[in-house]
Amino acid sequence: MFMGGDIMHRTFSTLVGSAAFGLALMGAALADPVDDTLVVEAPAGEITFITSTPAPDHLKDTMDTIYSGWLYRETETRDLQRDDFDNPGMVFVDRGLDSWNKAQGAKGESCAGCHNGPESMKGLRAVTPRVDAETGKLMTVENYVNECVTDRMGLEAWGMTGDKMKDMLSVISMQSRGEVMNVAIDGAAAPFWEAGKALYYTRTGQLEMSCANCHEDNQGLYIRADHLSQGQTNGFPVYRLKDAGLLSVQQRFVGCVRDTRAETYKPNSDEFKSLELYVASRGNGLSVEGVSVRH
Ligand code: HEC
Ligand code: HEC
Numbered sequence: 088m089f090m091g092g093d094i095m096h097r098t099f100s101t102l103v104g105s106a107a108f109g110l111a112l113m114g115a116a117l118a119d120p121v122d123d124t125l126v127v128e129a130p131a132g133e134i135t136f137i138t139s140t141p142a143p144d145h146l147k148d149t150m151d152t153i154y155s156g157w158l159y160r161e162t163e164t165r166d167l168q169r170d171d172f173d174n175p176g177m178v179f180v181d182r183g184l185d186s187w188n189k190a191q192g193a194k195g196e197s198c199a200g201c202h203n204g205p206e207s208m209k210g211l212r213a214v215t216p217r218v219d220a221e222t223g224k225l226m227t228v229e230n231y232v233n234e235c236v237t238d239r240m241g242l243e244a245w246g247m248t249g250d251k252m253k254d255m256l257s258v259i260s261m262q263s264r265g266e267v268m269n270v271a272i273d274g275a276a277a278p279f280w281e282a283g284k285a286l287y288y289t290r291t292g293q294l295e296m297s298c299a300n301c302h303e304d305n306q307g308l309y310i311r312a313d314h315l316s317q318g319q320t321n322g323f324p325v326y327r328l329k330d331a332g333l334l335s336v337q338q339r340f341v342g343c344v345r346d347t348r349a350e351t352y353k354p355n356s357d358e359f360k361s362l363e364l365y366v367a368s369r370g371n372g373l374s375v376e377g378v379s380v381r382h
Contacts, residue, residue, distance in 0.1 A: 116309050119307060120154045120159050121159075121165075125157055127168070127264075128170065130171075136155070136157075140153060140373060143368065146369060154316065154317055155319055155370075156317070156318070156381060157376065160314070160381060164382050165380075176377075176379070180261050182250075182254040183254035186255060192239070192241060193240060194241065196241075198235070205259065209263060211263065213263045213266040213267060213269055214269055215270065216270065216363050218275040225360050227363060229335070232256075233245055247354040247355045248337070252335070253324055253334075253335055260375065260377050263375045263377070264374075265375065266375050268370045269371055270368050270371060280364055283364050284365045287362065287366065292349030294347045294348055295347075301315055301318070318343070318366065319370040320363065320367050320370055321367075321373040323335060325381045326379070326380045328381070336363050340352075
């Protein structure tokens with residue numbers, strides 16, 4: 088208590104984290120995110136991504152700069168994202184496009200039949216989660232998709248983290264590739280944002296760790312081979328090499344909470360939806376990466 092509070096806190100959380108991951112304390116090396124630029128040759132032209140930028144106003148007291156998780160990955164992993172032919176996530180974008188065009192509603196409806204091409208979804212990924220003006224509900228992209236699947240196509244809801252949903256998420260996300268994340272946090276969004284923020288700073292599990300303990304206090308630290316990022320969501324859905332598949336934002340949250348040995352919330356719970364909004368707002372200013380690649 089007589090030491091600098093920050094130092095005490097840092098040492099403590101490093102210890103807890105390290106012990107949990109079976110790490111020798113010497114493994115707690117700090118490293119900055121790399122200095123690199125992400126440019127992707129896309130069919131519609133070259134896209135240069137914003138992977139680091141000044142922190143949004145609401146984080147100004149906490150940090151100066153926000154960084155995409157891309158900057159924390161190894162060279163080989165980063166390279167996979169520079170070229171769509173190498174990006175293993177593009178397979179799911181293609182599948183999503185097939186699903187978009189397919190007559191699969193109870194009466195043969197297709198997404199394309201009502202929305203035309205997927206480019207009609209341009210911009211959506213950069214501003215969600217958001218509060219729907221008519222219903223006052225907090226809506227993720229998944230929620231919008233399922234609203235159409237059930238109410239407008241007469242089908243059973245798609246599983247929130249199932250393949251159909253994630254294929255569709257990837258094709259919708261791609262329409263906003265390169266756009267700047269800009270979720271609203273004021274007005275109708277404020278109570279959801281506050282709830283998400285509270286969760287972000289709540290310690291959970293046997294390890295009594297919060298999101299902030301890892302992604303704010305200890306970002307830059309290595310936990311085993313994992314270079315701890317700021318836990319940004321601008322890259323989602325993510326192709327995760329470890330799982331050889333796509334991961335949605337809330338699926339990633341489940342994994343992180345489990346790592347603290349806590350009971351986790353379910354994808355699409357009110358808690359995780361609010362948390363998704365809050366975490367997205369910490370990345371306001373970074374580019375949507377469409378489908379990114381992480382280890
Ligand atoms: C029968 C027509 C119809 C079908 C079929 C349909 N939608 Fe929709 N969709 C709408 C309408 C109407 C809205 C609300 C108004 C709007 O934003 O266009 C909407 C809204 C959306 C939104 C929110 C868009 C925004 O900017 O707010 C998404 C995402 C969406 N639909 C995805 C899909 C997907 C994916 C499919 C196929 C699985 C699909 N829709 C099938 C009519 C349809
Ligand atoms: C014990 C440490 C720890 C805690 C606590 C933790 N995470 Fe993570 N998280 C990780 C590690 C390790 C990774 C993988 C490396 C990286 O991207 O940082 C990760 C990755 C992520 C990513 C993916 C980033 C990307 O660009 O791919 C997000 C998003 C994320 N975490 C959010 C959260 C949220 C929200 C919470 C709180 C519910 C949380 N994390 C709690 C360790 C943690």
